[in-house]
Amino acid sequence: MKEANVFNLDVDTRVDKAIIEEMDIYINKLVNGFIEVGLEATFQLHLSGILDDLLQIHTYEIDERFQVALEKNMPINGNKNYVDIVIKYTKNTTERLHLFELKYKKESDGAPDNGIIYSYIDMCNLDYHKVNTPKVKGCYFIFLTDSFVYTKNPRPSTTRAQLPMHHGAMINSGFNYNVSGNSAKSIMGTYMTTGFEFSNSHSIQYQKFSIKNKEFWFFKEKI
Numbered sequence: 001m002k003e004a005n006v007f008n009l010d011v012d013t014r015v016d017k018a019i020i021e022e023m024d025i026y027i028n029k030l031v032n033g034f035i036e037v038g039l040e041a042t043f044q045l046h047l048s049g050i051l052d053d054l055l056q057i058h059t060y061e062i063d064e065r066f067q068v069a070l071e072k073n074m075p076i077n078g079n080k081n082y083v084d085i086v087i088k089y090t091k092n093t094t095e096r097l098h099l100f101e102l103k104y105k106k107e108s109d110g111a112p113d114n115g116i117i118y119s120y121i122d123m124c125n126l127d128y129h130k131v132n133t134p135k136v137k138g139c140y141f142i143f144l145t146d147s148f149v150y151t152k153n154p155r156p157s158t159t160r161a162q163l164p165m166h167h168g169a170m171i172n173s174g175f176n177y178n179v180s181g182n183s184a185k186s187i188m189g190t191y192m193t194t195g196f197e198f199s200n201s202h203s204i205q206y207q208k209f210s211i212k213n214k215e216f217w218f219f220k221e222k223i
Contacts, residue, residue: 007060011089012137015098016222018054019140023220025050027209030216037211040104043144044070047102048085055087064091074099076128079190083125098138099126107147113159115150117187119143120163120177124196126223131199139223146216151206159184163196164204167217171202198223 009017026047029035035046048068055066072086085100101122105115119141126139143150143165151167154160162179164171171177178195179185185192206217 009058011096012098014055014058015087015138018051018058019220021054022047022050023142023218027218030211031209037146037216040102043104044084044102047142051085051087061091064089074129074133076125081125095135096137097133097135098140099129099136100140100142101126103141103143105143105145105147105150107145107149112147112149113184114187115145116160116163116165117179117184119165120196121189121191123221123223124191124198127198127200130223140220141223142218142220144216144218146214148215148217151217167204167206169204171198171204173198173201
């Protein structure tokens with residue numbers, strides 16, 4: 001007799017599973033016209049709603065709970081740091097957090113160098129929490145764009161080469177990433193002097209889809 005499919009998933013595995021499912025659902029809703037591409041805030045709202053629904057489905061024990069919060073302040077070295085989406089898991093006295101930062105950069109926004117710098121800031125902030133905030137058990141970064149520029153191999157010595165985020169790029173752990181241009185330095189914030197460093201390496205792999213013959217690209221990375 002075949003055994004029933006009884007799930008034996010820990011919390012982090014359930015969240016990882018929900019991340020895969022939510023982006024697939026979101027993209028299919030976009031492609032089929034159920035929702036429309038809007039602003040970054042719209043992206044955040046739709047994705048958090050899908051994520052919340054999935055986590056409720058993947059709640060199996062009567063004394064556990066997933067809560068999804070938006071724009072939660074999680075300070076870094078005393079400075080404010082608002083995280084786009086925070087999942088709080090509670091069970092009895094246990095509390096675990098999973099953090100998400102999202103970026104949606106439109107072709108009409110221009111300034112792809114700035115978009116990459118702001119993405120690195122978000123990713124490094126997530127990396128900080130993963131290493132230094134005990135309750136944080138997982139961090140995720142999702143980047144969405146309709147601009148092919150972000151996916152292209154960069155010219156040498158440009159900001160896009162100094163902060164690799166094109167398709168197939170490697171971000172190596174323990175390596176210091178910084179910029180040389182004055183305008184780029186001016187938006188680095190607290191990372192202007194320290195540069196960007198990551199505790200794990202990351203391979204950037206974009207995926208492509210189309211909405212009414214217009215192409216979009218995204219990648220998601222567990223920090």
